[in-house]
Amino acid sequence: MVSTERTLVLIPAFNEEAAIGAVVREVRQTLPGIRVLVVDDGSSDGTVWQARAAGARVLSLPCHLGLGGCVQAGYRLAFELGYEEVVRIDGDGQHDPRYIPALLEALRASGCEMAIGVRKGAPGGYNTTVLRRLGIECFRLLLRPILGRPVSDPTSGFVAVNRRALEVFARSFPLEYPEIETLVVLQRRRFRFVEVPYLVRPRLAGRSTITPLRSLYYVIHVLLGVFVNILRIDARRAARALEVPPDGATS
Amino acid sequence: MVQLPDLLALLSVLLLLVVLRAIRREHIRVEYSVSWLAAALALLALSRSGAVLERAAAALGVQDPALVLLALILIVFLGVFYRFSRIVSELKEMNITLTQRVAILEFLLRERDEKA
Numbered sequence: 001m002v003s004t005e006r007t008l009v010l011i012p013a014f015n016e017e018a019a020i021g022a023v024v025r026e027v028r029q030t031l032p033g034i035r036v037l038v039v040d041d042g043s044s045d046g047t048v049w050q051a052r053a054a055g056a057r058v059l060s061l062p063c064h065l066g067l068g069g070c071v072q073a074g075y076r077l078a079f080e081l082g083y084e085e086v087v088r089i090d091g092d093g094q095h096d097p098r099y100i101p102a103l104l105e106a107l108r109a110s111g112c113e114m115a116i117g118v119r120k121g122a123p124g125g126y127n128t129t130v131l132r133r134l135g136i137e138c139f140r141l142l143l144r145p146i147l148g149r150p151v152s153d154p155t156s157g158f159v160a161v162n163r164r165a166l167e168v169f170a171r172s173f174p175l176e177y178p179e180i181e182t183l184v185v186l187q188r189r190r191f192r193f194v195e196v197p198y199l200v201r202p203r204l205a206g207r208s209t210i211t212p213l214r215s216l217y218y219v220i221h222v223l224l225g226v227f228v229n230i231l232r233i234d235a236r237r238a239a240r241a242l243e244v245p246p247d248g249a250t251s
Numbered sequence: 252m253v254q255l256p257d258l259l260a261l262l263s264v265l266l267l268l269v270v271l272r273a274i275r276r277e278h279i280r281v282e283y284s285v286s287w288l289a290a291a292l293a294l295l296a297l298s299r300s301g302a303v304l305e306r307a308a309a310a311l312g313v314q315d316p317a318l319v320l321l322a323l324i325l326i327v328f329l330g331v332f333y334r335f336s337r338i339v340s341e342l343k344e345m346n347i348t349l350t351q352r353v354a355i356l357e358f359l360l361r362e363r364d365e366k367a
Contacts, residue, residue: 057358057362058358059354060354060357060358061350061351061354062350062353062354063350065350069347069350069351072347072351073350073351073354076351077355077358080355175347
């Protein structure tokens with residue numbers, strides 16, 4: 001049994017009143033005693049009420065920040081409250097909490113800063129479109145040389161991070177569509193990740209907000225974000241190369 | 252027929268008046284009006300300096316001085332837009348930080364009240 005005393009389950013939610021209660025209850029039933037934090041991203045429905053009724057603590061953002069800002073708020077609070085590990089799951093029920101122990105075990109055993117849940121069989125999720133799978137495949141190809149290793153499911157939102165990563169993400173976190181850029185941020189810090197397969201489920205309610213037009217915006221935004229992060233990596237390398245050793249000697 | 256420089260002079264005066272009115276009504280803060288006022292004055296000065304434009308056009312190998320005027324206007328306004336993009340980005344960053352901080356403080360206060 002995995003110890004979860006210093007572990008927080010973080011659930012970002014925006015207008016998820018139909019699913020959030022069941023998701024919170026399932027997490028608490030699966031891992032009794034674990035602390036659950038729902039970060040409400042300015043929902044206009046009963047998400048906050050449903051989450052509290054199900055026994056979650058709720059961090060309620062006064063206005064809508066988008067996924068990255070919402071998740072970062074949770075990371076900031078978790079870091080300030082001294083949590084050692086944070087597991088992020090979606091509020092729509094696609095992530096089965098029975099896989100949380102496997103994610104935590106992999107995080108601890110590997111010594112990596114992040115454990116990523118990899119959707120079995122179909123990267124992209126349940127009933128994902130061909131276009132989306134193609135996009136994910138492109139991102140995998142793009143990320144491989146940047147990360148120096150393959151990544152199976154770069155858009156997975158089922159992740160666990162330890163305190164070292166938490167400290168970084170509390171300060172700096174990609175704001176929109178954060179999953180892929182997060183991997184590049186990890187690389188910049190020379191952090192590592194481990195992958196854990198899991199079986200994705202259909203969402204309990206609602207539907208994906210990613211329309212074809214948004215998909216296009218998503219691709220452009222993520223490519224730009226990755227490019228900017230690569231420039232930062234290069235800038236850091238250049239700065240390190242220019243650093244003069246303490247004894248003043250140059251090589 | 253209205254000449255392009257005259258039209259631009261008219262537009263620059265209009266821009267000056269609109270910005271000054273916005274400042275008076277506190278729709279634009281003074282520090283953010285400086286770029287617009289400077290752009291409007293630069294536009295006015297350029298549209299009234301035919302000889303300078305003709306010399307610039309000759310130096311650049313452009314036949315029509317109006318094209319030089321349009322190019323300069325484009326540069327001035329690109330500068331203004333860039334400045335405001337930076338300001339908006341900084342403000343968004345601050346807004347996100349403030350929103351998160353307010354939410355965290357409310358959360359901590361609520362937790363304290365529930366424990367008390």
